[in-house]
Amino acid sequence: MHALTRHVPASFAHALSATPPDPPIDVALARAQHAAYRAALAACGAAVTAIDADEACPDCVFVEDTAVVAGGIALVTRPGAPSRRGETPPVARALARHVDLAWMDAPATLDGGDCLRVGRTIYAGRSARTNAAGIARLAEVFADHTVVAVDLPPHVLHLKCVCSPLGDGRILLAEGTLAPELFAPHAIVWVPAAEAYAANAVALGRHVVVADGHPRTREALEAAGFTTHAVAHSEVRKADGSLTCQSILVTDVTGT
Numbered sequence: 584m585h586a587l588t589r590h591v592p593a594s595f596a597h598a599l600s601a602t603p604p605d606p607p608i609d610v611a612l613a614r615a616q617h618a619a620y621r622a623a624l625a626a627c628g629a630a631v632t633a634i635d636a637d638e639a640c641p642d643c644v645f646v647e648d649t650a651v652v653a654g655g656i657a658l659v660t661r662p663g664a665p666s667r668r669g670e671t672p673p674v675a676r677a678l679a680r681h682v683d684l685a686w687m688d689a690p691a692t693l694d695g696g697d698c699l700r701v702g703r704t705i706y707a708g709r710s711a712r713t714n715a716a717g718i719a720r721l722a723e724v725f726a727d728h729t730v731v732a733v734d735l736p737p738h739v740l741h742l743k744c745v746c747s748p749l750g751d752g753r754i755l756l757a758e759g760t761l762a763p764e765l766f767a768p769h770a771i772v773w774v775p776a777a778e779a780y781a782a783n784a785v786a787l788g789r790h791v792v793v794a795d796g797h798p799r800t801r802e803a804l805e806a807a808g809f810t811t812h813a814v815a816h817s818e819v820r821k822a823d824g825s826l827t828c829q830s831i832l833v834t835d836v837t838g839t
């Protein structure tokens with residue numbers, strides 16, 4: 584398993600955020616937290632690579648949004664935020680070492696954070712960032728998968744802000760967000776509503792990288808058979824980011 588990441592630019596201090604962060608983003612701390620995140624992925628068995636930051640792209644650390652990878656194909660996205668569209672070329676070049684590339688043209692928009700894959704099903708959030716044409720292109724490229732569109736409440740940036748795949752057919756889902764029936768027949772591991780932020784976690788085999796400070800989520804994951812690795816996240820959170828958004832996992836063509 585490869586985990587593609589991207590370094591934090593100094594311009595991360597000006598990353599997109601629904602609410603201007605107070606205190607502001609501390610770029611040095613963000614870089615230290617990113618290093619710890621990469622180390623956690625490596626401790627989970629991933630081969631971690633990091634491409635250079637781009638100062639012209641303040642949000643470039645959030646690589647997840649720039650590509651959707653499944654079955655040996657990477658669909659390079661057209662991110663919903665215009666300021667993020669310059670992020671894709673270096674990511675595409677890095678992914679081309681592992682998988683075939685497919686592309687998305689205007690007017691389609693899609694952020695990878697809106698895509699959650701479980702086996703041969705891809706759930707796609709309809710959000711302010713991901714439009715119908717983007718989901719249609721996703722379904723066209725991954726024609727051997729079933730694509731299920733999921734409407735998101737307006738305050739939810741991306742589908743995976745409230746849920747994430749556990750890699751074994753189960754989904755980690757925050758209570759009080761989306762109806763579990765949307766994901767049937769996939770089983771749910773619940774995150775308590777008070778810890779909803781921790782529903783965004785990175786699963787690698789029997790290991791899960793989870794946001795620190797969320798003990799009940801860790802307990803739920805450990806009870807579900809996972810070893811958890813907690814990482815600090817204060818600076819990415821100030822930019823409306825979390826854990827999955829900082830990597831693209833590239834499995835082999837038969838990966839689940």
Ligand code: CIR
Nearest residue numbers: 599645647696822823824828
């Ligand atoms: C943005 O607004 O696009 C970034 N500041 C945060 C992106 C987070 N991405 C994700 O959760 N997949």
